[in-house]
Amino acid sequence: MTTAPVCVLGLGLIGGSVLRAAVRAGRTAWGYNRSADAIAGAADAGYDTGTDLTAALTRAAESGALIVIAVPMPAVDSILDAIAEHAPTNPITDVVSVKVEVGDAVARHGLTARYVGGHPMAGTNRSGWSAADPDLFRDAVWVVTVDDGADPDVWREVAALALDCGSVVVPTVGDEHDRAVARISHLPHLLAEALASVGAVSPLAMGLAAGSFRDGTRVASSSPELVRAMCEGNADALTDALDDALALLTRAREELVTERSTKTLVTAGHAARTRYEQHERFDIIDVEPGEPGWLEKLRAAGRLGGVVRQIRSASPG
Amino acid sequence: MTTAPVCVLGLGLIGGSVLRAAVRAGRTAWGYNRSADAIAGAADAGYDTGTDLTAALTRAAESGALIVIAVPMPAVDSILDAIAEHAPTNPITDVVSVKVEVGDAVARHGLTARYVGGHPMAGTNRSGWSAADPDLFRDAVWVVTVDDGADPDVWREVAALALDCGSVVVPTVGDEHDRAVARISHLPHLLAEALASVGAVSPLAMGLAAGSFRDGTRVASSSPELVRAMCEGNADALTDALDDALALLTRAREELVTERSTKTLVTAGHAARTRYEQHERFDIIDVEPGEPGWLEKLRAAGRLGGVVRQIRSASPG
Incomplete structure (x- = not known):
């Protein structure tokens, strides 16, 4: 449903796997990592990666890319500083393992309106780009938050990325997550x-x-x-x-x-x-992001074990 | 080094796997289980099994079989009653997961002189004869106790069974185990x-x-x-x-x-x-059961991570 480009900030195990999975799904995707050593080999393998955060974000701003924050929690604030400066209107998500603290940081930077949180429930004991795997998220659960005020178009973008990575989406409020x-x-x-x-x-x-x-x-x-x-x-x-x-x-x-x-x-x-x-999941099939009460409906279904497996095209307008 | 028959009492996951592994290793072996339903199919599959404890022990007494106690701890006392009555001079071991309590029960029955404890460190979440697997003990660790007074010939018999089942032997005092x-x-x-x-x-x-x-x-x-x-x-x-x-x-x-x-x-x-x-194991190669200080030597080696991988033939006499 979307072909939005993807800009991944932080290329460790999770961020690296998102970049690889997004590219394999046919998305235009690029990534930033603070350390060049940590992503040695990424460029040679054909991945569009670099250590210039401003350049990555400027490109995101120009193309309307979905920005994926994939750094550990202690580094989130400085990444948000840069996003607020260089790409303040882009849709933003993250793959950090907690949601309230990230949401609070996003709010402090005035970026809440374009943010929908995410958390893929996948990992290994290994870490770093060298462990990144485009199949890491296959058949995994990927939380996409449904907090008050979430933008349905951003929500669609984030859920679509999770689905493109092979996951199913569990809609959840940040603090319940x-x-x-x-x-x-x-x-x-x-x-x-x-x-x-x-x-x-x-x-x-x-x-x-x-x-x-x-x-x-x-x-x-x-x-x-x-x-x-x-x-x-x-x-x-x-x-x-x-x-x-x-x-x-x-x-x-x-x-x-x-x-x-x-x-x-x-x-x-x-x-x-x-x-x-x-425990058995069930498919959530009757909720359209943006329709009246969509957030409450998704929350209720997520609480009961529901998952989203497909996203319809964004409504016109 | 030994071709002693093996009499397995209790044919759940562990006892059943011992019986299967012993048969595959070429041993004459038979088993007893209290419930016939629990070992349905064992006889049809060619395993010599039955529900007559006295018969199993009488045969053990006649053939000098190594008796393997493979019932849960709460049933050990009643099994020892029967052994004391029908096969009081046979070598005895067990595969119960604790050693002090079994050793105490053996002592109460006056059977300590012919007993050496055992504990194969293997298992699965499944239980019962139907889950028994002759490969369960392959490359596993099998504790064989070296408590004071252990008989070197019984020790050899017990260690040989563990090796026949594909395990390595860790010599350990019961309470340290x-x-x-x-x-x-x-x-x-x-x-x-x-x-x-x-x-x-x-x-x-x-x-x-x-x-x-x-x-x-x-x-x-x-x-x-x-x-x-x-x-x-x-x-x-x-x-x-x-x-x-x-x-x-x-x-x-x-x-x-x-x-x-x-x-x-x-x-x-x-x-x-x-x-x-x-952690790395090392092989214990220089201790002969029965030689002066053999129990202390095996204990010390076991504490440091040593394992026994082969047993020499019993010394004559």
Whole structure:
């Protein structure tokens, strides 16, 4: 539905994968990265990349490109400074793992009217351009925010990019997103870090470790800087999730000591994992961005497990 | 080095896999299971299985078979009753996930002199004979205990079975085993149960869950009964491990709230996961079971990451 060009700012694992996927989908796309070393080989491989942020944004302003902010949270503000200066009317999205903090930063820069947040729920333990993969987002979920005031045309642009990358779109309000990912993405990282610390204490323990430890600590091999940026950018929601986990584990500890039982935790955990395995998405097919109540309808459907798999052409006018 | 027959008591995932692997290795092997329904198809597939425990043990007594206890911890006592009655002089091992509690039960039955504990560090989320797989133990670690008083000939028999099943042998004292597996096997299960409970709270959260949640909760899909039997049989060591995890997570919570930082936990967890990834085994080649100090030598080597990959023939007499 759209052939808008795409300007990707930040070419690590996620941004690099967006650039590659967009190019493969037939989009005109270019990318900026602060460090030339980090994207060594990108230009030789035919990707339009560089280290001149102003040039990338000037080109975006001239062509009406969708700007994709793909830097870690701590670098978002300086990127927004540049966007506000060089491409203040372009449609903007991001692929950062938290949405409220990015949305607040966008608002501080006066760019809210042209911004719709995004978050592809995909990744690997590797990082950087060299790990970028145009298939990273295939069959993944890509959150596209439906906060009050979202522009339906920008929303279409952002959703179309997610679909072009092979994902399905989950429409979600930013703060609901942040609370959900605290539980299913950020808390798993903290638990993995704790498990690694408690388990890798001796050659004997490491030698006996098998599947449960390997899988339970897998994400602890991710870059500490990226894990910290992700978790610390969502500190309030993550604190709530961590408190829930601490409460469950503290109760389990009491039951283990007083009754030599793990029944409560194990029963609840197995039931929860079963719910997760049985969770099914449904397709959202009856909501047209821009129609009356579209944001509320998309929010309600997203809460219930709905996903958008196609976008109709933008309405004329 | 041995062609001793093998009598497997309990034909769930682990016991069934031992029976299949032993048969494939050329051993004469038979199995007992309390429930006939649970081993439907085993006899038709050519496996020598039945529901008559006395018959299985009488045959073991007549042939000098190595008896493998492969029932969950709560059923170990009644199995030992039958062994003490029908095959009190046979070599005995087990594949239960804790060693101190099994060793204590063996001692109560007066069977310690012919017992050497075992624990193959392998499994899947599935359970029962239908999930049994002769390749389950290939390239896995199989703990064989080196507690005081262990009989070198029984030790050889047990280690030989582990090697025949495709594993490498880690020699370990029972209580050191239990403390290690509390950290790398039982704690991972409790954390997975807690993560599943905290994460699978809404269709939105379940719909956004990706790799970190999927891997972090994988073992929560295991049978709750088996997880409980495993964890509750190692309650003291598991309490210590859980306390360590709670301490780390509580400190992380404080740092997150007061400094909006996760630096301490993430830095330590990443370093621990890196240690685990870099852990290397070495081969124990210079210890002969039965020689002076053999138990101490094997213990020391096991603590440092040593594994046994071959067993020489039993010394004459």
